[in-house]
Amino acid sequence: MAHPALFKPFHVRNLELANRIVIAPMCQYSAVDGCMTDWHQIHLGQLALSGAALLTIEATAVSPEGRITYADVGLYDDATEAAMGRVLESVRRWSKVPIAVQLAHAGRKASTEVPWAGGGPLAADDPHGWQVVAPSAAAFADGYQTPVALDRAGMDRVRDEFVAAAKRAARLGIDAVQLHAAHGYLLHQFLSPLANKRVDEYGGSLENRMRFPLEVFDAVRAAFPADRTVSVRVSATDWVDGGLDVEQVVTFAKALEAHGCDAIHVSSGGLHPGQNIPVGPGYQVPLARAVKAAVKMPVVAVGLITEPEQAETIIATGDADLIALARTVLYDPHWPWHAAAALGAQVRAPKQYLRSQPARYKDLFGVRGPVKIEPWWVDGE
Structure with missing residues (x-):
């Protein structure tokens, strides 16, 4: 039997990956004041033993105001850095899996309740809420706060917060940083004409809407060690007429590559409550395929990839270079073991x-x- 494509080693910059399976960032809503807890040690610890080639820490806020909920992980002060460091020390004691962190700012989708308590928006004066910011003063949906539109000083502050978080990640020995420009959060809000109503040089044309996300990328790339990986996660479509679409995101991907991006993780949606998503097995793979046809940097596919043969086909046909698992690996933390068994490959285990x-x-x-x-x-x- 030929060696399965899913289990062939891969390199991203200097990052050595044992196979093509990566653990996607998955919010746990279990932090206290931005600080990781024992839950994260349990959660990340078990996934570090999964046999996947890369473990990505959940969306990690670059400021308290950038959190989706009051229970989100942050990396914005000494306390949050120390808490993450304690968890990483424990995980690394038992696993050599490379670790990435997704750095994020929720923008107008911030200040919400945790999902199992309803997940709805919290007012700025709620004990667990705060004032949200965005590219424009346009709320995410009915009942959500009207955000304060970021001025130049506010944009500089957010950019510098991303940089500071990246430097903290570097001090913690994290192998890669991923910038979250998907799922309706701040950088995606700048990209989409449905959320970005600015009339200055950061709004209007696609070139203008890309400007701030690229500024953030450039600043993080300059701040994170040159031998380590910086990638970006994008939503390749808003699934809404008049919104961001795959053609625009291909243009953005080309720009990212020209700016030194090491990989792009292709997801979709999250920006508008009116989205109409054709959910089904591998429903986002065509989006990854379209991006991959336009760039040379590695492309990650994600979204309802649940079967080993399905994942193998995605890699073997060249639709993507890597596949990311989220809900699938929550349900089955040993999915890579079972995929290796099904495909006749090898996987590491403790x-x-x-x-x-x-x-x-x-x-x-x-x-x-x-x-x-x-x-x-x-x-x-």
Whole structure:
């Protein structure tokens, strides 16, 4: 059997990836004042043992006002940096998986309740709320705050907050930074004509709407160590007439590549409550394919990728270079193990779990598993 494309090693700048499976950032809404808690140690710890090639920390706010909810993770002061450092120290004790962090600012979608308490907007004077900002004074939806439109000083402040967070990530030894320009958050708000109503040099034409996201990218790229990876996550369409579409995002992707972007993660939606998304298996893969046809940098596909054969086809046909797992890997934290078994590949696993390999019990059970699990790194080995 030919070696599966899904399990071929890959390089992004100096980042060595053991296979083509990455863990996408997934908000946990379990931080206290921006600080990671024991939940993050449990959550990230189990995913670090999944066999994926890269683990991405959830959307991490670059300022308190940039959080989606009051329970979001931040990386904007010494306390949030120290809390993340404690979690990373524990994870790294047992796993060598490279770790990335997604840096984000929620813009007009900030100041909301946690999802399991309804997820609705919170007023600026709510004990758990604050005043939100955006490119323009246009609310996300009925009932949401009308944001304060960022002036030049406000934009400079936000840019510098992204830079400061990137420097903190570098101090923590994080291998890669991803800028969140998707799902209706601040950088996406600048890109989309549905949210960006500015009449200055940051609004109107696509060139103008790209200007601030590119300024943020340039500043972060200059601040993060040159040998480490900086990528961007985009929504390739708003799924709303008159909104951002894949042709505009292809132009943005080309600009990012010209500015030194190392990879682009292609998602969609999140900007407008009227979006009409044709959800189905791999529904965003055509968007990734369109971006990949236009750029040379690596492209990540995401969205209802649930089956090993499906993931293998995406990589083998060249629709994307990497696939990202989110809800799929929450449901099955050992999905890469099972994909390796299904495709006849190898996956790393910790020594403590090797007895789960059916081949080691063939004499007892008369079965032999198709997956070969290599011992993973353990202290003292």
